[in-house]
Amino acid sequence: MESFKHIFYDFLVNKGISNEAAAYLNMVMLLLVLIIIIFIVDFLIRRILISAFTQFAVRSKTNFDDLLLTNKVPRNVAHIIPLLIALEFVPDVFADFGSFEFVVEKGLKVFAIVLTLWIVRSLLNTLKDYLKTLPRLKDKPIDSYIQVFMIFAWLGGIMSAIAIITDIPFLKFLTGLGAISAVVILVFKDTILGFVASIQVSINDMVRIGDWITFEKYGADGDVTEINLATVKVQNWDKTITTIPTYALISDSFKNWRGMTNSGGRRIKRALHLKQESIKYLTVEEVDSLKKIQLISPYLESRQKDINVFNTDIKADKSLLLNGRNLTNIGIFRKYVQTYIEKHSAINKDMTIMVRQLAPTTQGLPIEIYAFSSDKRWANYEYIMADIFDHMIAATRYFDLEIFELPTGSSFSQQQ
Incomplete structure (x- = not known):
């Protein structure tokens, strides 16, 4: 492995290039080789995984695997092995440049966090799309719960990335974060209110996707097309879209015409x-x-x-x-x-x-x-x-x- 670190260095020195220049060129050439290898491996694994998932989806009776392909889960998972290869060989590429190695390793670790969040998001979107195909769940505010989970996942990812960049232990970083929790609550007030409202709307069965509601305060009169963490989208009868804060469904009065729709007249x-x-x-x-x-x-x-x-x-x-x-x-x-x-x-x-x-x-x-x-x-x-x-x-x-x-x-x- 030691010879690999300086595979181009000795050749360049023998050609009369100075030791310092040879070290820099060796690093650049090794980096280019590593990047080419990573791209080739990433391309091959991506093609293999997508092909395997496609064949499996064709043969299976469920549409869950089709949704995995639609939400790019195999594509995101394929990036894991190239990332591991990069983490393994970066110390060798930057063996003579510790400061560069330090920065690149931190960057790769941050990318590993981002990649993990991409995979989680793809899986959650797949789960959301699948649950919406189930008759008893298609009119429930599933988007709200997915969004809440992703908000906490992104917060955890951002905090982990900051802890890696600043070299602060994660637990110590969380302890310090408690001091500014009041500010965090203030910033995410609407998100918290929307989350609570989504739970109450779902438990009390106040609104479903597809319901016709009239909300005079916001000028809404039409069908509910989407229930998210922060907003509810209503397509009015004139085809315009009205956006209503989710928490307004429990704080203000509105009319739901579902009873009329389900009745005999x-x-x-x-x-x-x-x-x-x-x-x-x-x-x-x-x-x-x-x-x-x-x-x-x-x-x-x-x-x-x-x-x-x-x-x-x-x-x-x-x-x-x-x-x-x-x-x-x-x-x-x-x-x-x-x-x-x-x-x-x-x-x-x-x-x-x-x-x-x-x-x-x-x-x-x-x-x-x-x-x-x-x-x-x-x-x-x-x-x-x-x-x-x-x-x-x-x-x-x-x-x-x-x-x-x-x-x-x-x-x-x-x-x-």
């Missing part, structure tokens, strides 16, 4: 505001006229008989409609809407169907439709709701009811 909850002055009792003639409406004709027949029996029993003076029991246009309209909704083909009959009268307001008397459309797709849902209210608005005039509207310029012109 999407809620319709909207009201018509009717002019209260258009509400009235109906005469027998007016009721007979409304019997032409097929949806409520049976109801009117039955209801009118009951009312007539009651009024006869109490001897109500029907010269004044207020006396006794009477049908009103708004009551019959409400029954018509209820029947129409119950028979509508796009409404889920197994969920709540209700037409109710809300408290009167300055904008009139609200008649609210509360039901669930069978089709939960947004565009179809809007079409169904519009179709129902198109019909309801047009139907009001058949019951002598008017929809409330604020007066416009044309309204005042007609009055003049």
